[in-house]
Amino acid sequence: MTTATSITVRVPLAIRHRPGRKTVVTPMAAGPAAVTTRADPALVKALARAFRYQRMLDEGRYASITEMASAERLERGYLGRLLRLTLLAPDLVEQVLDGRAADRVALPALLEPMPLAWTHQREHLLSSALTRPTEREVRIET
Numbered sequence: 001m002t003t004a005t006s007i008t009v010r011v012p013l014a015i016r017h018r019p020g021r022k023t024v025v026t027p028m029a030a031g032p033a034a035v036t037t038r039a040d041p042a043l044v045k046a047l048a049r050a051f052r053y054q055r056m057l058d059e060g061r062y063a064s065i066t067e068m069a070s071a072e073r074l075e076r077g078y079l080g081r082l083l084r085l086t087l088l089a090p091d092l093v094e095q096v097l098d099g100r101a102a103d104r105v106a107l108p109a110l111l112e113p114m115p116l117a118w119t120h121q122r123e124h125l126l127s128s129a130l131t132r133p134t135e136r137e138v139r140i141e142t
Contacts (some may be wrong), residue, residue, distance in 0.1 A: 038099030042107050047096060050085035057083075081111040089118035092125065 053068060062068035065083065069076040088110070095101040096110075105125055114124050 038103075039097055040099070040107070043096050043101075043105070043110070046082060046107055046110070047085055047093060050082045053079065053083055054086045084114070085110060087116060089121050092118075092121060 053072075056062060056068065057065070062071065065079055066076055068074075069079045072079070092101065092105075096105065109125060114121055
C-alpha cells in the first residue's frame with residue numbers, strides 16, 4: 001500500500017492593488033528583466049477587439065456590422081465606433097500599444113468621429129480638447 005505524499009512549493013510574491021486591477025509582483029531573479037508597459041489596458045483591449053472584428057468582416061464570417069453586432073451581442077453603434085479604431089494611423093496605434101500615448105489620449109476620444117487622413121488624425125487627437133485630463137492649477141480667491 002502506498003501512502004500519499006504532498007509537496008509544498010512556496011513562491012515569494014506580493015499582490016499589489018491598483019485601480020481596476022491586481023498585479024502580481026514576483027521577486028527579481030537573475031536573467032532578463034521583465035518588460036513593463038504603461039499602456040492603458042482599456043485602449044489596448046479596444047484596439048485588439050476592433051482589429052479582431054475587422055478581420056472577421058474581412059474573412060466573410062459576417063455580412064454586415066448589424067449581423068455581427070447581433071451575433072456578438074453588442075450594440076451596433078458601439079461596434080461601429082470600435083471598428084473606426086482600425087482606421088487610425090499606424091504610428092498612433094503603435095504609440096497606444098507602447099504606452100507612449102496613455103497620458104495624452106483617452107478611449108472616449110478615440111471612439112469619437114475623426115478625420116480619415118492620418119496627418120489630420122494626429123492633429124485632432126493630440127489637441128488639448130480631446131486629451132486626457134491632467135492636474136490643473138486651482139485658484140482660491142479670498
